[in-house]
Amino acid sequence: MPRINWKKHYPHSLRHALQLTKEYGKQRRLSVERIADQLGKSSDSLYKYLSDASMPVNQLIAFESVCGAPIVTQYLAHSQGYLLVPMPTGRKAEHLELSELNIFANEALIALARCYEGSAEVEQTRDRLMKLIEELAYQREEVNHQRQPDLGDLAMRNGEEVIR
Structure with missing residues (x-):
């Protein structure tokens, strides 16, 4: 399979x-x-x-x-018309992951253009766009998470908190 x-x-x-x-x-x-x-x-x-x-x-x-x-x-x-975005982990995206997202974004936009031309299915185009929005929202939250350290990122040095 x-x-x-x-x-x-x-x-x-x-x-x-x-x-x-x-x-x-x-x-x-x-x-x-x-x-x-x-x-x-x-x-x-x-x-x-x-x-x-x-x-x-x-x-x-x-x-x-x-x-x-x-x-x-x-x-x-x-x-029900809602998007589902996973919780950010604070992990930086790798280049391959971003390249795959870029390819997927291009495919979704091509599907959108074809849908407006009448040569692509509405349901499939809608699904691709929803998935793209979710992926972009996830990356947005990961970027926001980069500014806010986790508790695991805090260390003590000479009695002071230090962000690793």
């Missing part, structure tokens, strides 16, 4: 979001049986949740946590 580029993949239904979350977990070498075991459920009940899109809300965060991706949460936010 080819690896999915998760930055370009968008769920369009709750069932699809649950399936994508499971696929993400499988790419992390988790079997459905293993995921179900960590949720305290049988694999049959997990398959039922996935096929019916009827996973209880109190199991959703645990499911996403085990699989390693908040795809369902992101779908739910997007379906």
